[in-house]
Amino acid sequence: MSDPDERQDPGRRPRPRFTALPEWAGVSTRLVHGAGRPDYNAGAVVPPIYRSTTYHFPSGFSEAADRGGVYEYSRLANPSVEVPAELLRELEGAESARLFGSGMGAFTSLLLSLVKAGDEVVTLDMLYGGTMGVLADLMPRFGVSVRFVNERDARTPEKFLTPKTRLAVIESPTNPLLTVHDIARWAKAADAVGCILAVDNTFATPINQNPLALGADLVYHSATKYLAGHSDLTAGAVVGPEDLLSRIDPRGDYGSVLDPFAAYLLGRSMKTLALRVARHNENGRRVAEALASHPLVRSVRYPGRASAEEEEIASRQMRGRGGMVSVSVKGGAEMAERFLHRLRFVHVASSLGGVDSLASVPGLTSHRHLGEEELERRGIDPGLIRFSFGIEDPEDLVRDLTEALDSLR
Numbered sequence: 001m002s003d004p005d006e007r008q009d010p011g012r013r014p015r016p017r018f019t020a021l022p023e024w025a026g027v028s029t030r031l032v033h034g035a036g037r038p039d040y041n042a043g044a045v046v047p048p049i050y051r052s053t054t055y056h057f058p059s060g061f062s063e064a065a066d067r068g069g070v071y072e073y074s075r076l077a078n079p080s081v082e083v084p085a086e087l088l089r090e091l092e093g094a095e096s097a098r099l100f101g102s103g104m105g106a107f108t109s110l111l112l113s114l115v116k117a118g119d120e121v122v123t124l125d126m127l128y129g130g131t132m133g134v135l136a137d138l139m140p141r142f143g144v145s146v147r148f149v150n151e152r153d154a155r156t157p158e159k160f161l162t163p164k165t166r167l168a169v170i171e172s173p174t175n176p177l178l179t180v181h182d183i184a185r186w187a188k189a190a191d192a193v194g195c196i197l198a199v200d201n202t203f204a205t206p207i208n209q210n211p212l213a214l215g216a217d218l219v220y221h222s223a224t225k226y227l228a229g230h231s232d233l234t235a236g237a238v239v240g241p242e243d244l245l246s247r248i249d250p251r252g253d254y255g256s257v258l259d260p261f262a263a264y265l266l267g268r269s270m271k272t273l274a275l276r277v278a279r280h281n282e283n284g285r286r287v288a289e290a291l292a293s294h295p296l297v298r299s300v301r302y303p304g305r306a307s308a309e310e311e312e313i314a315s316r317q318m319r320g321r322g323g324m325v326s327v328s329v330k331g332g333a334e335m336a337e338r339f340l341h342r343l344r345f346v347h348v349a350s351s352l353g354g355v356d357s358l359a360s361v362p363g364l365t366s367h368r369h370l371g372e373e374e375l376e377r378r379g380i381d382p383g384l385i386r387f388s389f390g391i392e393d394p395e396d397l398v399r400d401l402t403e404a405l406d407s408l409r
């Protein structure tokens, strides 16, 4: 047993701050250096993974209150989790960012923290299936009404947001049709009635689009997708001003906290986000162009392609269009399956945003809960395939897809 005096904490240092970067630093420099801070122990360049759930207070718990800014319990704050949060805060140009155990964890924490019985939430009738499910099933049980607005009506949000609306939730581009919504117009309409606008920025990523700069109040992400980028971890995030974020489950009491190891992997992956997204953008564009004229393709959905109006909005609010392309093939679900099974470089798998190209059939996976009739009504036909193009060589993907389609003619 060591001398109790020696075991005295010599005075724990406050949580070290992240080093501020010069204003002129570009996005990749920010991703590599943006979460740098001194490691007082070993001087490590790569931040260590802090697995400890608890932090010692040798002179008693009053110390926690006195010192402020020190770590106490990992659900409240963890040094490893702070690293990717800081990178995302930088990228979205936000005051604060918080990480969660999954995108749905981020979204439900946001929802449960910001709405109460009697409030109304306005959202789109075509969003990620899990988000729609929570809004449709959970909210009414707590006395919150939810209004789902269709694609056409979503062009004029000012007609649907009222002083009763507490929260508006949109995605752009949407899952799975890749429709682009006018974020600045939604922000203006939300502002006019004093409601909070939260935008799911998962598909665009902060490399291609910054909803906060367009007037949104909050941004949330499934960090499982492009931010993590390798289909090997589950995480979520909410980003925005501190006055709103401090209201979103500040103590992690809803339980959706990010594990430090997943946080470490996420921070590591985010260093290459700008490089990866540049290739995803190129691959999405090249394949969308190549498939649009194929005789077996009924239609191609790609951000901005649906109409001149959508193209105008996309070019105003997006720097790149991303790697997601939804393709409807002639011959319905059966032809879609045959096509998918002839591909060499595309895994048939749900999820998206990783370095490997993936394809799923939304009618059979993420949106199957809607049923055939509702799917058709919302423009999801049985032959619709949602592709998430990875970082393979663009010419190889184009060749793989066109050869597979040609073999079916």
Ligand SMILES: Cc1ncc(COP(=O)(O)O)c(C=O)c1O
Residues within 6 Å of the ligand: 102, 103, 104, 105, 128, 130, 131, 171, 175, 200, 202, 203, 221, 222, 223, 224, 225, 234, 235, 236, 351
């Ligand atoms: C657009 C979008 N938002 C949110 C989610 C939910 O994220 P997670 O699976 O990380 O909970 C998903 C998942 O597919 C998604 O595609």
